[in-house]
Amino acid sequence: MNYWLMKSEPEAFSIDDLKRKKTEAWDGVRNYQARNFMRDGMRPGDKVFFYHSNCNPPGIVGIAEVATDAYPDPSQFDPKSKYFDAGSSRDNPRWLLVDVKFVRKLKRTISLDELKSDQALVDMPLLRKGNRLSVMPVDATHWKHILTLE
DNA sequence: GCCAACGTTGGC
DNA sequence: GCCAACGTTGGC
Numbered sequence: 001m002n003y004w005l006m007k008s009e010p011e012a013f014s015i016d017d018l019k020r021k022k023t024e025a026w027d028g029v030r031n032y033q034a035r036n037f038m039r040d041g042m043r044p045g046d047k048v049f050f051y052h053s054n055c056n057p058p059g060i061v062g063i064a065e066v067a068t069d070a071y072p073d074p075s076q077f078d079p080k081s082k083y084f085d086a087g088s089s090r091d092n093p094r095w096l097l098v099d100v101k102f103v104r105k106l107k108r109t110i111s112l113d114e115l116k117s118d119q120a121l122v123d124m125p126l127l128r129k130g131n132r133l134s135v136m137p138v139d140a141t142h143w144k145h146i147l148t149l150e
Numbered sequence: 151g152c153c154a155a156c157g158t159t160g161g162c
Numbered sequence: 163g164c165c166a167a168c169g170t171t172g173g174c
Contacts, residue, residue, distance in 0.1 A: 130155040131155090131172095132155070
């Protein structure tokens with residue numbers, strides 16, 4: 001089983017939204033590296049840290065689970081969607097998504113500040129300077145360590 | 151709102 | 163294939 005971190009702006013889609021909806025198709029990922037993680041790395045049952053970005057404070061707020069293998073993101077075919085991609089075809093879809101299932105909220109937000117200041121987490125991809133990936137892997141050791149902070 | 155970092159696009 | 167211009171992300 002693998003561990004992941006997925007970012008969302010809480011104003012767009014928060015951990016409470018996921019809790020209410022139970023499962024969500026994680027559409028709108030338009031970055032090849034993030035797509036490849038979903039396509040090649042994610043399998044149903046993998047665990048996901050739900051991360052709130054572009055808010056105060058940014059940080060990990062909950063746990064989710066990968067619910068499906070990757071499949072074509074329907075929004076890329078919808079001309080009315082902001083995620084529409086005229087360069088993608090149904091025969092050869094460019095963008096994929098997975099369904100993500102709510103597991104639980106953390107007892108408290110583990111803030112980006114706190115993650116940054118933790119010596120055990122210096123190698124986390126999330127904390128690399130300039131990293132803007134919205135989907136990224138988490139080491140099992142980092143996963144376990146972060147849960148001890150809760 | 152600013153801006154650094156990064157990805158993508160397109161002219162050449 | 164290079165690289166300047168541009169758009170986006172996301173912390174601050």
